[in-house]
Amino acid sequence: MDASIISIGNELLTGQTVNTNAAWIASRLNLAGFAVREIQVVGDEESEILRAISSAAEHASLVLITGGLGPTRDDITKHALCQYFNCSLQEDPAVLKDIRGFFRRRGLEITELNRRQALLPDKATALRNPGGTAPGLWFRQNNTTFIAMPGVPFEMKEMMDHQVIPALEKQGGKQFIIHKTILTQGIGESTLAELIAVWESSLPETIQLAYLPSPGIVRLRLTAQGDREQVLKRLIDQKVEELHLIIPEFIWGYDDDTLEGITGEILKQHGLRLGTAESCTGGYIAHRITSIPGSSEWFNGCIAAYANLAKEKLLNVSPELIRNHGAVSREVAEAMATGAQKALNCHYAIGISGIAGPGGGTKEKPVGTVYISVAGPSSVISRKYQFGDNRERNIIRAGNAALALLKEKTESDLRIAK
Amino acid sequence: MDASIISIGNELLTGQTVNTNAAWIASRLNLAGFAVREIQVVGDEESEILRAISSAAEHASLVLITGGLGPTRDDITKHALCQYFNCSLQEDPAVLKDIRGFFRRRGLEITELNRRQALLPDKATALRNPGGTAPGLWFRQNNTTFIAMPGVPFEMKEMMDHQVIPALEKQGGKQFIIHKTILTQGIGESTLAELIAVWESSLPETIQLAYLPSPGIVRLRLTAQGDREQVLKRLIDQKVEELHLIIPEFIWGYDDDTLEGITGEILKQHGLRLGTAESCTGGYIAHRITSIPGSSEWFNGCIAAYANLAKEKLLNVSPELIRNHGAVSREVAEAMATGAQKALNCHYAIGISGIAGPGGGTKEKPVGTVYISVAGPSSVISRKYQFGDNRERNIIRAGNAALALLKEKTESDLRIAK
Numbered sequence: 001m002d003a004s005i006i007s008i009g010n011e012l013l014t015g016q017t018v019n020t021n022a023a024w025i026a027s028r029l030n031l032a033g034f035a036v037r038e039i040q041v042v043g044d045e046e047s048e049i050l051r052a053i054s055s056a057a058e059h060a061s062l063v064l065i066t067g068g069l070g071p072t073r074d075d076i077t078k079h080a081l082c083q084y085f086n087c088s089l090q091e092d093p094a095v096l097k098d099i100r101g102f103f104r105r106r107g108l109e110i111t112e113l114n115r116r117q118a119l120l121p122d123k124a125t126a127l128r129n130p131g132g133t134a135p136g137l138w139f140r141q142n143n144t145t146f147i148a149m150p151g152v153p154f155e156m157k158e159m160m161d162h163q164v165i166p167a168l169e170k171q172g173g174k175q176f177i178i179h180k181t182i183l184t185q186g187i188g189e190s191t192l193a194e195l196i197a198v199w200e201s202s203l204p205e206t207i208q209l210a211y212l213p214s215p216g217i218v219r220l221r222l223t224a225q226g227d228r229e230q231v232l233k234r235l236i237d238q239k240v241e242e243l244h245l246i247i248p249e250f251i252w253g254y255d256d257d258t259l260e261g262i263t264g265e266i267l268k269q270h271g272l273r274l275g276t277a278e279s280c281t282g283g284y285i286a287h288r289i290t291s292i293p294g295s296s297e298w299f300n301g302c303i304a305a306y307a308n309l310a311k312e313k314l315l316n317v318s319p320e321l322i323r324n325h326g327a328v329s330r331e332v333a334e335a336m337a338t339g340a341q342k343a344l345n346c347h348y349a350i351g352i353s354g355i356a357g358p359g360g361g362t363k364e365k366p367v368g369t370v371y372i373s374v375a376g377p378s379s380v381i382s383r384k385y386q387f388g389d390n391r392e393r394n395i396i397r398a399g400n401a402a403l404a405l406l407k408e409k410t411e412s413d414l415r416i417a418k
Numbered sequence: 419m420d421a422s423i424i425s426i427g428n429e430l431l432t433g434q435t436v437n438t439n440a441a442w443i444a445s446r447l448n449l450a451g452f453a454v455r456e457i458q459v460v461g462d463e464e465s466e467i468l469r470a471i472s473s474a475a476e477h478a479s480l481v482l483i484t485g486g487l488g489p490t491r492d493d494i495t496k497h498a499l500c501q502y503f504n505c506s507l508q509e510d511p512a513v514l515k516d517i518r519g520f521f522r523r524r525g526l527e528i529t530e531l532n533r534r535q536a537l538l539p540d541k542a543t544a545l546r547n548p549g550g551t552a553p554g555l556w557f558r559q560n561n562t563t564f565i566a567m568p569g570v571p572f573e574m575k576e577m578m579d580h581q582v583i584p585a586l587e588k589q590g591g592k593q594f595i596i597h598k599t600i601l602t603q604g605i606g607e608s609t610l611a612e613l614i615a616v617w618e619s620s621l622p623e624t625i626q627l628a629y630l631p632s633p634g635i636v637r638l639r640l641t642a643q644g645d646r647e648q649v650l651k652r653l654i655d656q657k658v659e660e661l662h663l664i665i666p667e668f669i670w671g672y673d674d675d676t677l678e679g680i681t682g683e684i685l686k687q688h689g690l691r692l693g694t695a696e697s698c699t700g701g702y703i704a705h706r707i708t709s710i711p712g713s714s715e716w717f718n719g720c721i722a723a724y725a726n727l728a729k730e731k732l733l734n735v736s737p738e739l740i741r742n743h744g745a746v747s748r749e750v751a752e753a754m755a756t757g758a759q760k761a762l763n764c765h766y767a768i769g770i771s772g773i774a775g776p777g778g779g780t781k782e783k784p785v786g787t788v789y790i791s792v793a794g795p796s797s798v799i800s801r802k803y804q805f806g807d808n809r810e811r812n813i814i815r816a817g818n819a820a821l822a823l824l825k826e827k828t829e830s831d832l833r834i835a836k
Contacts (some may be wrong), residue, residue, distance in 0.1 A: 011630050013454045014597060016639060020436050022459070027433030036431040037466070041440070041457035044628070048455065055473075072611045072629045073618065129647055130777075132607070152631060154808055159826030179432060190551070192491045196752055200491065210462070211490045212429050213570060221434060282708025283701030286722045290700025293776055293809055301728040304704045304720035306713075307691075310762055314721070314732065344728055358711055390572060391711055 003034040004060035006052045008067035008077055009151055010043045021066050021153055025160065032165050033175050034062055035225065044068055049080035054132035057144050062168070067151030069134040071113045077148060078121065078137070085139055087123040092414075095126050095135045102133055124148075127163045131155045136163070176229040181212075181235045182220040182243060183257055184250040185404045189213045192220075196246055203239060206232070216400035217391045252404060259403035260288045262296075266410050267298040267348065274343030274406075276302040277315050279327070280354035282369060285399050300344040305336065315339030328353050330371045330382050337375035348410060349375045350402050354385075356394045370398045374409040381409050419453040422478035424470045426485035426495055427569055428461045428836040439484050439571055443578065450583050451593050452480055453643065467498035475562050480586070485569030487552040489531045495566060496539065498554070503557055505541040513544050513553045520551055542566075542797050545581045549573045563589075594647040598654045599630075599673055600638040600661060603822045607631045610638075614664055621657060625648070633811045634818035663814035670822060678706045684828050685716040685766065692824075693762030694720040695733050695754035697745070698772035698788060701723050703817050704794070718762040723754065733757030746771050748789050748800050755793035766828060767793045768820050775809045788816045792827040 005025055019041060026036045037060060042048040049068070056063045068077030082088055096118035103110045117133045120126055127136030127147075132155040139146040144253040147164055149156045184192060189211050193200070200209055206226060213220040222239060223230040244251060253262050267274055276285050286302030289295050305311040308327055312319055317335040325331040337351030354370030361367035368387040373380055384399050387394045423443055429435040437459060438441035444454045455478060460466040467486070474481045486495030500506055521528045535551045538544055545554030545565075550573040557564040565582055568576045602610060607629050609617070618627055624644060628636040640657060642650040662669060671680050685692055694703050704720030707713050723729040725791045726745055730737055734754040743749040755769030772788030779785035786805035791798055803819055 009626050010626070010641070011639065013444055013457065014448050014639070015441040015443070016599065016637070017630060018436060018438050018441040023430070023433040023436040025433070026431055030432050037461070039459035042453070070629065071608050074626070074628045074747070111608065113608055113611060119646065154811060181434065190489050190529065190531055194531060208428070208492070210428050210492045211488065212435060219434070221429065221432075223428070223432070273497070281724065283704030283720045284708070284822065286701030287705040290702070290724065291810065291813065296724050299724050301719065301724040302701045302722035303732070304701065304708070304722070306708065306717050306719040310719040313763070314761060343732060345725070345731070392709065393572060395709065
């Protein structure tokens with residue numbers, strides 16, 4: 001079934017807010033068997049909202065709307081919906097009770113502004129909002145379902161997962177959409193495309209391929225759509241297996257895998273612990289790792305040694321080494337890795353030193369030069385990388401390269417140990 | 419003048435990629451005096467692309483298109499544009515030369531797939547792409563300008579900043595759109611709305627107000643639109659000044675200010691250096707700081723002490739203290755801050771210990787409990803926070819709270835020193 005998403009909010013049209021909601025909703029709808037055909041973003045203006053809803057209703061059987069349900073005056077979605085469905089606002093006692101409870105739990109008094117949140121279009125069914133004060137709204141007209149939710153991401157997500165998706169799944173009549181994403185690292189988009197051109201031509205019409213490049217990583221997404229789930233799955237599995245025979249060295253994971261998650265699993269399984277010594281990435285790798293729930297089971301910590309003195313004192317990198325080779329050098333990256341291994345008392349440690357930019361480059365070591373070392377229980381592996389001139393991208397690419405090198409090193413150590 | 423953005427790519431409709439491009443383009447267009455009225459996201463399908471372009475052309479004088487210009491088969495934007503403008507593909511010698519140069523500089527051979535990138539719709543003017551192989555395309559029809567750019571963010575940004583925006587500004591006929599965003603911390607959206615309700619009512623019709631909440635921070639955006647730039651600016655300045663009298667304690671910055679950027683400026687100006695000792699934020703604060711170019715001038719480094727042993731060994735937190743008060747406690751956060759001050763040899767240090775979740779909570783210290791300390795040259799300040807139950811949000815909120823506390827502490831110290 002076809003779905004359409006409408007995101008409402010001036011902040012999305014001025015670029016002050018990135019529309020993460022639409023992407024999240026789309027991925028959830030996909031899992032529930034809805035294909036999103038279109039996303040529209042419009043401002044907090046009644047005529048624009050009405051135009052977007054009418055246009056969506058023309059070709060979608062499900063219209064999901066977020067934003068503009070807040071308590072402040074710039075939020076006008078509820079009024080636009082009354083207009084569209086030709087109904088009026090009425091206080092909903094159950095919702096008012098929810099709102100009172102919300103404030104009571106926080107030891108706060110309910111205000112007039114909050115109370116108005118309980119006014120709902122009388123043709124709508126309310127969706128509870130345990131995380132906030134704006135209820136969701138569910139309408140049904142001419143075989144199309146319209147659902148309006150708050151724009152605050154965590155309120156919307158709670159509402160989608162616990163109310164909207166279960167209700168949609170009950171409606172039934174589901175088509176299957178199967179996605180499989182193959183994650184590659186260490187190869188550019190067009191080189192990859194040529195390596196797998198013959199395989200790509202062999203894909204049946206029911207399977208679509210997309211190339212999704214990002215700093216240091218190219219994702220290959222296969223999509224199959226139809227009404228026989230098992231057939232689609234087998235078809236995709238077979239094609240993924242074939243691909244694995246063509247480019248085994250570049251594939252590191254699938255779907256929502258992350259380099260940090262995969263490597264963490266390997267370490268955890270073998271009772272190994274990790275630490276990082278980060279210079280140019282300044283804590284970015286540790287942040288990615290510690291964003292994973294439970295990472296404390298295998299991650300000991302990070303020393304982001306930005307100043308040379310910190311490298312010397314905390315990581316025991318000798319001042320002579322820095323003087324002779326420069327802070328950005330293979331030798332210093334190795335000393336950082338082995339220093340972190342000791343200081344953080346871990347089996348594996350990443351050492352990383354480079355020039356993220358925009359300043360600090362020289363002719364021999366231009367911006368984007370990065371040395372990465374991984375120290376393991378019995379040996380150290382090091383590699384030099386040459387990234388681009390954008391600081392943000394360089395930090396991300398260095399992070400991906402370091403985690404890929406760590407994965408390579410642990411896997412190779414474990415193979416030898418077998 | 420009104421603009422419309424069309425983002426093309428199946429990955430945007432499946433939610434695998436977040437549409438950061440549209441937000442970035444919108445903010446750049448705003449600065450150049452274009453108001454974005456609508457963003458449309460469609461898949462890599464000719465009929466959908468054509469429908470989106472037709473719809474955009476109905477009410478916008480500028481249509482910006484990104485995505486689907488890559489070398490792989492799923493990229494079909496160029497063909498859809500040929501269809502819309504009724505023209506055909508032709509090899510552009512200048513573009514071909516660019517592409518050859520691109521590969522020569524990388525020591526690579528040009529392939530047939532790359533060569534096809536030089537085929538352009540014959541009604542289009544090419545925009546150079548120094549960062550990639552897909553040129554941009556510029557069309558003009560019925561007083562509307564259509565510009566297609568690659569979807570790879572850094573290629574698109576380079577093209578926008580160096581070619582598209584300068585060319586649009588030359589076209590002239592500009593309206594002015596003035597934004598001013600006031601950044602607040604430490605107060606929720608609806609409480610804030612009531613505090614400033616009278617002021618909000620006093621805003622003239624030419625000024626619009628929007629509330630933009632995010633974890634730990636509410637941004638208030640004022641927008642004025644008209645043809646007399648100075649009048650608009652004075653109007654906004656006056657309203658901001660009034661607001662500052664009402665909620666001085668909650669305002670910490672304006673527009674693109676970041677807590678880390680503002681505090682960094684203060685530290686740099688006074689020759690003060692910073693370090694962080696992070697437990698539950700695991701390097702997140704250091705990552706935010708080191709994402710700022712030149713932060714090495716005032717940032718010494720971070721010790722993300724995830725394991726207790728790391729807290730003891732690197733930060734000199736005594737095992738008794740951890741035993742008596744627990745790793746998540748005011749006492750340990752303070753010891754981490756003063757420990758980091760010494761270990762990282764800096765004037766100021768943040769110590770932060772908490773339970774990010776989802777595991778690790780107890781009845782006394784539920785998930786979301788965070789202690790933050792800032793150690794300065796002569797004293798330490800500490801505070802307890804109770805955030806929610808979402809790990810990702812808790813890390814962000816803890817980071818914002820820590821940087822706000824650091825700002826408060828340095829400003830108070832500097833006032834006393836005066």
